[in-house]
Amino acid sequence: MFQLDRQGNKPLYEQIKEKMKALIINGALKPDERLPSVRELAQTLTINPNTIQKAYKELETEGFIYSIRAKGNFVAPLEQKIIRPRRDELKNELEKIVAELIYLHEPQEQLIATIQAIYKEKEEKKDD
Amino acid sequence: MFQLDRQGNKPLYEQIKEKMKALIINGALKPDERLPSVRELAQTLTINPNTIQKAYKELETEGFIYSIRAKGNFVAPLEQKIIRPRRDELKNELEKIVAELIYLHEPQEQLIATIQAIYKEKEEKKDD
DNA sequence: TGACTGTACTATAAGTAATAATACAGTTAA
DNA sequence: TTAACTGTATTATTACTTATAGTACAGTCA
Numbered sequence A, B: 001m002f003q004l005d006r007q008g009n010k011p012l013y014e015q016i017k018e019k020m021k022a023l024i025i026n027g028a029l030k031p032d033e034r035l036p037s038v039r040e041l042a043q044t045l046t047i048n049p050n051t052i053q054k055a056y057k058e059l060e061t062e063g064f065i066y067s068i069r070a071k072g073n074f075v076a077p078l079e080q081k082i083i084r085p086r087r088d089e090l091k092n093e094l095e096k097i098v099a100e101l102i103y104l105h106e107p108q109e110q111l112i113a114t115i116q117a118i119y120k121e122k123e124e125k126k127d128d
Numbered sequence C: 001t002g003a004c005t006g007t008a009c010t011a012t013a014a015g016t017a018a019t020a021a022t023a024c025a026g027t028t029a030a
Numbered sequence D: 001t002t003a004a005c006t007g008t009a010t011t012a013t014t015a016c017t018t019a020t021a022g023t024a025c026a027g028t029c030a
Helices: A012-025 A038-045 A049-061 A080-103 A108-125 B012-025 B038-045 B049-061 B080-103 B108-125
Strands: A065-068 A072-075 B065-068 B072-075
Touching: A012 A049, A012 B080, A038 A049, A049 A065, A049 A072, A080 B012, A080 B080, A080 B108, A108 B080, A108 B108, B012 B049, B038 B049, B049 B065, B049 B072
Parallel strands: none
Antiparallel strands: A065 A072, B065 B072
């Protein structure tokens, strides 16, 4: 499914969160699709089940997945009420990055071309 | 100069790094301008000088400031050889954010308008 | 029934973050 | 030259975080 970096950079549970989020966002995991169980994924990645549990728990509070006791963890369909605040957060992070790119003299046209390329790529790969 | 959030969110030294970076990036601190001394800033923020020192040290290894022993820490002028790798890092982070914005159905035109607005704002405020 | 699920709890070890107190050596202005 | 400032380094201590380990409980389901 994915691999982790053990060289003490980021905490393992943070890495798991990021990887899972990426799979959900790029559509590799569909809404209501089941995630690997905590024990299963722990064995695959050879880490402790508690670490997976921590990652899943935070993904749930952030609205990316939901969990059903004794059945599993599942990809949460997009909820309208989550969109607005999350979009605002993302735009805030975006502004910092763009500000630094401007500081590095990134031309406006070039950055916009980059954005358009990302949209085009996602448009082509979407199959949901 | 700025304030810190003591409610255990992010480490203090990380917050200091971010705030200083922001001041450098938006031009509030000019190249070769002197930063507050570690003891001075520590007193202002009522935190430990070692915490400031840690932040400054990392800002130096990241190329944002340089330090002269017994004189102070200073804003580093932009170095050509730093630009390329840093720009690549930023574009990488940018791609993750844009991917999530697309997941949240942000229209391409709207995102581009946001980017243009940021450029316009920075253009107006630039006085270096 | 048996094997799977999520969840909870306790304990332990290692690492990180922050504070505190000193110390040393170079700069600079009075 | 002195006094007050600079960055830097070191050691110690405390609290928190990260990760592991083991165990347990209750619900699901073939």
